[in-house]
Amino acid sequence: MAEPALELRDLNKAYGALTVTDHVSLALPDGEFHAIIGPNGAGKTTLIHQISGVVPSDTGSVWLGGHDVTGLSLPDRVHRGLVRSFQITSILPGFSALENVALAVQAREGSSFRFFGRARDEARLNDQAMQALEEVGLGKRAGIRAGLLSHGEKRQLEIAIALAARPRVLLLDEPLAGTGPEESAVLIALMQRLRGRMTILLIEHDMEAVFALAERVSVLVYGRIIASGPPAAVRDDPEVRTAYLGEEGG
Amino acid sequence: MIMLPENGPGFLKREAVPVLLFVLLALVPFVAALGAESYLLSLVTRVMIFAIAALSLDLILGYGALVSFGHAAFLGLGGYAVGILSAHGQTDALVQLPVALAVSALFALITGALSLRTKGVYFIMITLAFGQMAFFLAVSLAAYGGDDGMTLPGRSKLFGFDLLKSDRAFYYAVLLALLGAYGLCRSIVVSRFGRVIRGARENPQRMAAIGFPLFRYQLVGYVIAGTLCGLAGFLLANQAEFVSPAYMTWQRSGELIVMVVLGGLGTLHGAIIGAAAFLLLEEWLSGFTEHWKMIFGPFLVLVVLFARGGLMGAIRRIGGGGGHG
Numbered sequence: 001m002a003e004p005a006l007e008l009r010d011l012n013k014a015y016g017a018l019t020v021t022d023h024v025s026l027a028l029p030d031g032e033f034h035a036i037i038g039p040n041g042a043g044k045t046t047l048i049h050q051i052s053g054v055v056p057s058d059t060g061s062v063w064l065g066g067h068d069v070t071g072l073s074l075p076d077r078v079h080r081g082l083v084r085s086f087q088i089t090s091i092l093p094g095f096s097a098l099e100n101v102a103l104a105v106q107a108r109e110g111s112s113f114r115f116f117g118r119a120r121d122e123a124r125l126n127d128q129a130m131q132a133l134e135e136v137g138l139g140k141r142a143g144i145r146a147g148l149l150s151h152g153e154k155r156q157l158e159i160a161i162a163l164a165a166r167p168r169v170l171l172l173d174e175p176l177a178g179t180g181p182e183e184s185a186v187l188i189a190l191m192q193r194l195r196g197r198m199t200i201l202l203i204e205h206d207m208e209a210v211f212a213l214a215e216r217v218s219v220l221v222y223g224r225i226i227a228s229g230p231p232a233a234v235r236d237d238p239e240v241r242t243a244y245l246g247e248e249g250g
Numbered sequence: 251m252i253m254l255p256e257n258g259p260g261f262l263k264r265e266a267v268p269v270l271l272f273v274l275l276a277l278v279p280f281v282a283a284l285g286a287e288s289y290l291l292s293l294v295t296r297v298m299i300f301a302i303a304a305l306s307l308d309l310i311l312g313y314g315a316l317v318s319f320g321h322a323a324f325l326g327l328g329g330y331a332v333g334i335l336s337a338h339g340q341t342d343a344l345v346q347l348p349v350a351l352a353v354s355a356l357f358a359l360i361t362g363a364l365s366l367r368t369k370g371v372y373f374i375m376i377t378l379a380f381g382q383m384a385f386f387l388a389v390s391l392a393a394y395g396g397d398d399g400m401t402l403p404g405r406s407k408l409f410g411f412d413l414l415k416s417d418r419a420f421y422y423a424v425l426l427a428l429l430g431a432y433g434l435c436r437s438i439v440v441s442r443f444g445r446v447i448r449g450a451r452e453n454p455q456r457m458a459a460i461g462f463p464l465f466r467y468q469l470v471g472y473v474i475a476g477t478l479c480g481l482a483g484f485l486l487a488n489q490a491e492f493v494s495p496a497y498m499t500w501q502r503s504g505e506l507i508v509m510v511v512l513g514g515l516g517t518l519h520g521a522i523i524g525a526a527a528f529l530l531l532e533e534w535l536s537g538f539t540e541h542w543k544m545i546f547g548p549f550l551v552l553v554v555l556f557a558r559g560g561l562m563g564a565i566r567r568i569g570g571g572g573g574h575g
Contacts, residue, residue, distance in 0.1 A: 052459070073458075073463060074458045074459060075458050075460075075461045075462055075463040075464075076463070078459065078460065078461035079461055083459075084459055085459075086455070086456075086459070090453060090455055090456045090459065091453065091456060092449050092452040092453050092456055092457075093452060093453075094448075094452050095448075095449070095452065099445070103445060103446070103449055103457075103460055103462075104460045104461070106442055106445070106446075107460045107461035107462050108461065110442075111442075112442045112443055112445075112446050112462065112467065113442075113443055113467075113470065114441055114442040114443055115434075115437060115438050115441045115443050115444075116437050116441055117441055117442070118440045118441070119440060119441055119442040119444070119445040120440065120445075122442075161456075161460060165460065165461060
């Protein structure tokens with residue numbers, strides 16, 4: 001495959017005088033597990049917002065499998081296979097876990113301009129949703145209202161929702177945020193299983209997880225990518241050490 | 251969440267409220283025949299017409315969290331379609347009704363396309379503004395009575411016959427319309443489309459990230475609600491045999507919201523109960539004093555404070571031990 005699965009070409013974003021994304025270019029070959037790390041306020045979440053279409057870029061473009069998707073909205077990008085999760089848990093709390101995922105299946109296939117027939121009973125939607133739930137280890141919790149799931153389970157549910165959309169490129173915005181050690185372990189194992197099955201761009205604070213999972217790591221500081229490469233190389237990069245890893249107390 | 255499996259032994263228990271409601275409504279004409287027939291029939295007919303309007307509002311307000319403060323405009327549009335066509339000698343419902351619905355749908359499409367670009371309090375304000383626009387348009391229609399409104403030559407004909415002339419026949423026609431509207435809304439809220447609308451109420455950002463361009467779903471929902479309310483307007487004009495700008499005052503829009511909230515947001519039969527409670531209380535209390543709103547206001551405050559989920563919430567707590575969330 002010649003075209004990268006996801007390519008960022010010279011993305012920029014400024015809020016007034018504050019430059020949040022500064023000439024970011026990045027190419028992810030098909031199937032790569034890529035992580036972006038950076039200190040707080042480095043602009044990681046803004047970058048994910050730009051890639052997914054939540055926030056428009058000032059200049060630059062986003063390419064998905066060789067197609068320019070810069071002008072597309074968030075839902076349109078999802079239909080092209082660019083799917084994201086959120087740093088702050090974002091689910092439909094009043095719906096069952098199964099229905100949360102079934103909606104993602106519904107969005108992907110067939111029309112939602114159907115006014116008759118009980119959506120909740122559509123086996124075709126529910127079967128695929130169940131598959132995704134089992135994949136993330138929530139099969140037994142399908143009937144529970146999503147709002148009643150534990151924090152870690154909600155994070156798993158978010159990944160199940162994303163998987164049900166059949167992403168070509170999956171953007172994970174700090175999936176481990178706020179999780180305890182046991183919950184983290186479950187999620188890391190889950191990401192491990194997803195490795196290679198799709199292109200993944202992970203934003204994460206947990207260094208251990210990043211270096212265990214990612215094939216390549218990029219370091220974002222003040223909106224600029226200061227280093228990009230295999231985990232070992234990035235870890236030893238002196239600029240990275242001073243800019244970032246040093247203050248973690250390595 | 252309310253579980254509604256297709257059929258089963260629990261059907262009557264589960265659907266007790268709507269079944270009881272419609273049985274009672276079907277029996278009203280028989281009771282009315284024993285006493286003040288025309289008064290009772292016209293009162294309950296009015297209740298059912300407003301129930302249709304409240305139902306249509308509940309569809310977007312209760313299920314979609316879209317607080318439309320201009321919903322009465324559709325009552326007026328439906329009513330004026332009857333009035334204006336009648337004034338030109340077109341008195342058959344087969345023409346009037348489709349026109350009433352089409353005008354309402356078109357108005358909903360245009361105003362919805364603009365309103366739905368805003369959120370929250372701005373959405374409330376812009377729908378209010380469109381409602382006022384419709385109101386002042388009606389006031390300015392000097393040829394059709396302007397401020398004073400216009401009296402209709404009579405009820406709409408059906409196939410050229412006066413089938414709706416008797417109060418009882420009209421009553422059942424309205425009951426049928428209410429049943430149809432209720433069935434349609436029930437179907438919509440559990441359908442694929444309804445699930446998208448309900449999802450948007452819960453978390454619009456999540457819905458967009460799942461891949462739903464919400465604007466077009468909400469717009470279609472808005473058009474359905476507006477069209478349904480246009481049906482209520484058509485019926486209201488026929489019931490009163492009179493249309494005036496008063497149909498679409500902003501106070502009327504507010505009353506529709508009160509009916510939905512009073513009955514219980516997002517329950518559909520709650521909207522019917524809310525409309526009934528509102529109009530019957532109005533009728534009853536205004537018998538004591540012209541300042542009936544002095545009593546109604548505090549009552550509404552109490553319902554909102556203490557009966558979470560409106561009257562339907564209270565019924566559910568009493569009947570089902572508060573089982574459903």
